Amino acid sequence: MNRNLEFNYRIDDETELRLIEQQDAERLNSLIDRNHAHLKEHSAWLKEDHSIDNTRRFINHNLERFADNEGFAIAIWYKGEMAGQIEYNYIDWANRKTEIGFWLGASYQGKGLATRSSRFLVSYAFNELKLNRVEMRCAVENKKSRRICENLGFTKEGIVRQAAWFHDHFVDFVIYGMLANDWRE
Numbered sequence: 001m002n003r004n005l006e007f008n009y010r011i012d013d014e015t016e017l018r019l020i021e022q023q024d025a026e027r028l029n030s031l032i033d034r035n036h037a038h039l040k041e042h043s044a045w046l047k048e049d050h051s052i053d054n055t056r057r058f059i060n061h062n063l064e065r066f067a068d069n070e071g072f073a074i075a076i077w078y079k080g081e082m083a084g085q086i087e088y089n090y091i092d093w094a095n096r097k098t099e100i101g102f103w104l105g106a107s108y109q110g111k112g113l114a115t116r117s118s119r120f121l122v123s124y125a126f127n128e129l130k131l132n133r134v135e136m137r138c139a140v141e142n143k144k145s146r147r148i149c150e151n152l153g154f155t156k157e158g159i160v161r162q163a164a165w166f167h168d169h170f171v172d173f174v175i176y177g178m179l180a181n182d183w184r185e
Contacts, residue, residue, distance in 0.1 A: 011117065020059055028059070058073075085103055086121060099137065123185050136149045155177050158174075160173045
C-alpha cells in the first residue's frame with residue numbers, strides 16, 4: 001500500500017475514487033446531513049449527534065488506518081461531486097481478507113456508482129493487495145446492496161441473525177464472499 005497518503009483512481013470519465021482528507025470534511029458532512037433519513041435506513045454507523053467535529057475525527061481515524069495499512073474509506077466522486085463513500089472496513093493481512101462497505105447519497109443511486117466502485121475495490125484487493133477473500137455484508141432487507149453483491153458474482157454464504165443494532169432494533173445480515181480464484185473482472 002502506498003504510504004504517502006494518496007489514493008486516487010479514475011474509474012471512468014465521470015467517476016473517481018479518492019482518499020477522504022480533511023479538506024473534504026465539509027463536503028462529506030453536508031452529503032451526510034442532506035441524506036440523513038436515507039442513510040439511517042441501512043446504516044448503523046449514522047448517529048443522531050452527527051456533527052462536523054465527528055466527521056473530522058472520522059477522517060483523522062481513516063487517515064491513520066490508511067497509513068497503518070489496516071483499511072480505509074474513500075470518497076466516490078461523480079461528475080466532480082462527492083456522491084458517497086466506499087471502504088475496506090478492515091484488512092486482515094494474516095488471513096488475506098477484507099470486507100467492503102459503501103453508501104451513496106439518494107440522488108446518486110441508480111447510476112451504477114456503487115457497482116463500479118465495488119468492482120474496482122474487489123479487483124484492487126486481489127490484484128494489488130494480493131488478498132484471497134473479499135466479503136460484503138448487508139441487511140437482509142437491503143435489496144439494492146444485495147443486488148450489487150449478486151451482480152458482481154459474489155456467493156451468498158449465509159445469514160447472521162441479529163448481527164447489528166440499527167438505531168432501535170437488531171437486523172439480520174447476509175454475508176457474501178468472493179475468492180481470488182473465482183473473481184472475473
